[in-house]
Amino acid sequence: MPIPPFELERYFARYEFSARYLLSSSDCEAMAMQDLLDMADDSTRSLWEDLKLGYTESAGHPLLRQAISGTYPGLHSDDTLVVTPEEGIFLAMHALLKPGDHVVATFPGYQSLYEIPRTIGCRMDFWKPAEGHEWQFELDRLEALLQPDTRLVVVNFPHNPTGALLPPDTFRSLVDLLRHRGIYLFSDEMYRHLEIEPGAILPAACEAYEKAVTLSGLSKAYGLPGLRIGWLASRDREFLARTARLKDYTTICNSAPSEVLGIIALANRQTIINRQQVRIRANLDVLETFMAAHGTIFRWRRPAGGSIGFPGFLRPEGAEAFCERLVEQAGIMLLPSTPFQYGDKHVRIGFGRDNLPEVLQRLSDYLAGLSGYISGPGGTGFGFPLEGGCSNHEKQ
Ligand SMILES: Cc1ncc(COP(=O)(O)O)c(C=O)c1O
Structure with a gap:
């Protein structure tokens, strides 16, 4: 039987080396x-x-x-x-x-x-x-x-x-x-x-x-x-x-x-793994602050392990259409649940990379620019201003 395409890998092949910001990677920050x-x-x-x-x-x-x-x-x-x-x-x-x-x-x-x-x-x-x-x-x-x-x-x-x-x-x-x-x-x-x-x-x-x-x-x-x-x-x-x-x-x-x-x-496994653990735990705190502020868009579920989470996506448009628009308009790659053959109502977010706070700030700014968007209790702001600021719809 022929092997069907590996949908997640094909999605990554489209964007991993062209999108400016990756928000869906499952690997942790790579070592030099x-x-x-x-x-x-x-x-x-x-x-x-x-x-x-x-x-x-x-x-x-x-x-x-x-x-x-x-x-x-x-x-x-x-x-x-x-x-x-x-x-x-x-x-x-x-x-x-x-x-x-x-x-x-x-x-x-x-x-x-x-x-x-x-x-x-x-x-x-x-x-x-x-x-x-x-x-x-x-x-x-x-x-x-x-x-x-x-x-x-x-x-x-x-x-x-x-x-x-x-x-x-x-x-x-x-x-x-x-x-x-x-x-x-x-x-x-x-x-x-x-x-x-x-x-x-x-x-x-x-x-x-x-x-x-x-x-x-x-x-x-x-x-x-x-x-x-x-x-x-x-x-x-x-x-x-x-x-x-x-x-x-x-x-x-x-x-x-x-x-x-x-x-x-x-x-040197203990040293290497410890560094990654410190990074993902600190990043998860940042991600949870973001999720608390955007509860009208994402239904957050805290991961127990790994460097990725899989929140529900609550906007009426599907996750795939949103992710396509996000990468086109803001240069942020987020993975919809469709390549997982798991409907169109979730996204995968990776939190293993050093630049997570910056990318979340850019996502936050993008969301604030969406029509009809009402932020959660945290307001539209995300809490840590980005040096130099960034536009809502930064074209790549
Ligand atoms: C659950 C799982 N198994 C296996 C792999 C394959 O690892 P590699 O890409 O390093 O071959 C991955 C990669 O994302 C994965 O998420």
């Missing part, structure tokens, strides 16, 4: 390469300086795999496979699934997490969140979707796009439920370590369950998406071996400079 190199110690610096640009080991640089497994208590470096994150989804699904298998996936979601099983020919069901004060994935809803032959459950916490996270006891119950029924768990943990409440981090699925596959990488919490380094971690070595054989048909091996930079990043 020099900042990362400055963190190298003598041995990792010599890995960098003496690096030859040959092919690399298909499963990943041994030091990188060792550093990855070191982040998962109980796992060995042989329990890891280095991949590009998106490639990891493609490979793992092909290694786990065959036509006719029954799969349940969180929805809305990052499209490849359910589109690839669907194009393999799997029977799909979707675990949807309750849309209350916060987004909540309830376990009884998942349980009701399971069938006697369900092969795989695909989850993604912290969740793109809602920022939902499972409470730890629900995560434990999820693992118990799947273990009891012998169902595989694919857990996309790209946003792990970006929990808003410091204690809310869940165990990695690969630590908690022997039939689980964790996908993670350096793109989000480390602010290093340009390295294109991610990994699959699982205690099911037969699964990893099948996945490694499929990688021969995609990238064969990863980029040598990226692997060395990845080794440096993992050796």
Whole structure:
């Protein structure tokens, strides 16, 4: 079956490198390469300086795999496979699934997490969140979707796009439920370590369950998406071996400079992740002030983790038409819910970037210029004047 376009990626392809202000990115502020190199110690610096640009080991640089497994208590470096994150989804699904298998996936979601099983020919069901004060994935809803032959459950916490996270006891119950029924768990943990409440981090699925596959990488919490380094971690070595054989048909091996930079990043993971956590928590406060002032336009739901939120969009026009106009007229890229195939009444807002306060100020000014706009209790102003001011309808 042909694979339909990845709608979110196509939307980003239109605007990510042409819009002046990005307000929908899911990655955190990217690190400068020099900042990362400055963190190298003598041995990792010599890995960098003496690096030859040959092919690399298909499963990943041994030091990188060792550093990855070191982040998962109980796992060995042989329990890891280095991949590009998106490639990891493609490979793992092909290694786990065959036509006719029954799969349940969180929805809305990052499209490849359910589109690839669907194009393999799997029977799909979707675990949807309750849309209350916060987004909540309830376990009884998942349980009701399971069938006697369900092969795989695909989850993604912290969740793109809602920022939902499972409470730890629900995560434990999820693992118990799947273990009891012998169902595989694919857990996309790209946003792990970006929990808003410091204690809310869940165990990695690969630590908690022997039939689980964790996908993670350096793109989000480390602010290093340009390295294109991610990994699959699982205690099911037969699964990893099948996945490694499929990688021969995609990238064969990863980029040598990226692997060395990845080794440096993992050796300094706490420092790097702490910086991103400080940034997203401070930015979330700014975003919540903005949302309080614009309650007539957005219905805010506080994310529990990650660098994105998914508020309802309350104006009569659809979110997509609004976002198109916003990028045309104010140069601000905001993502509507349509590429998530989740109606036209939500938008995804990213809060991982340094310039969030500036971009929100520009959005605030733009909204104030819309006809019929009545601001919320905070007034039309947003609270922190922008140097030099900005026009309501700045043409790009
Ligand atoms: C949930 C999720 N999984 C996987 C990926 C893929 O990561 P990358 O773009 O670094 O390949 C993304 C990227 O946005 C994502 O949001």
